[in-house]
Amino acid sequence: MPELPEVEVLRRSLERPLVGDRFDAVQVHFPTLREPLCGPALRRLQGRTVRRLRRRAKYLLVDTGGERLPHRDLADATDPIRVAGRAGPDVVGKDRGAAASGGLTLVLHLGMSGRLTLVAGDAPLAAHEHVGFDLASGRRLRFCDPRRFGLAFVAPTGDLDGDRHFRHLGVEPLGSDFDGARLAALARGRRAPAKSFLMDAETVVGVGNIYASEALYRARIHPRRSVARIARRRFDVLAAAVREVLRDAIEQGGTTLNDFADGEGNSGYFQVSLDVYGREGEPCPVRCGARIRRIVISNRSTYYCPRCQR
């Protein structure tokens, strides 16, 4: 279901309703996800207030803080530093205290079929509802995932970059440090097909099976072309195409092929703007009119125009 645009749309839709609300109770119903849900860890969120929603790659991050006993907790966190006699500049102690006491982040990944929706607190348990987060406002944040490729865990806010799920992630395509030069540098020494290269999360994050095909179509690059044989200037075109297609998709609420919906249940409508994905046999829409072809790369369906894309 979700690539970067869908997760971003979800983040935006949930930010206003969630920030300032508080986790009351966390109900784990079916712990069977890609990694088993850890009830005790998730229940550490209870009593915490949502501060901010962020996104990293295809992960949605719910930052919380403000426990009910902040003074005691802060003291607990900072005392060992003083006792150890290693208290450096004041700011270091404060940062450590904040990371250890205030900052807990709920990390969510929707896998292929995950859905995160805000429902009434007394809404009946849904099929495949793995975990429900009861909120002080009386609502419930419901996480369903039939295929169980998703993920939900809690980590200290300050340590996220070092977490094993994040450590090897590549560059954010919508960030300021993503451009053709960066992409070309990442391609050096590699021979993978352009599509595999784009979908490798250790290279660029957030580009999944739909948007890889779409970006390559816009950049007129054949999905099987080895990145070793892409001219330097074409990486500028490719980087721009990746950014554009992701931005366009976000603007249109993401792609709803089957069941994607934002936090309030709204479908996206970028699927009508897809140029090639899922359009085998249809004419090349914006250029030559040749029939769109479907091939398989690394076990994933790949769509392209055999005439325009080289």
Place this chain on the structure above:
DNA sequence: CGTAGACCCTGCGCGC
């Protein structure tokens, strides 16, 4: 080392 493929799991639509 980088790359290709299998695998994890359930649900859906299709053709027979």
Place this chain on the structure above:
DNA sequence: TGCGCGCAGGGTCTAC
């Protein structure tokens, strides 16, 4: 109507 098959937007692990 019912069944088997292929396919589905994710990441990870293994073998080459």
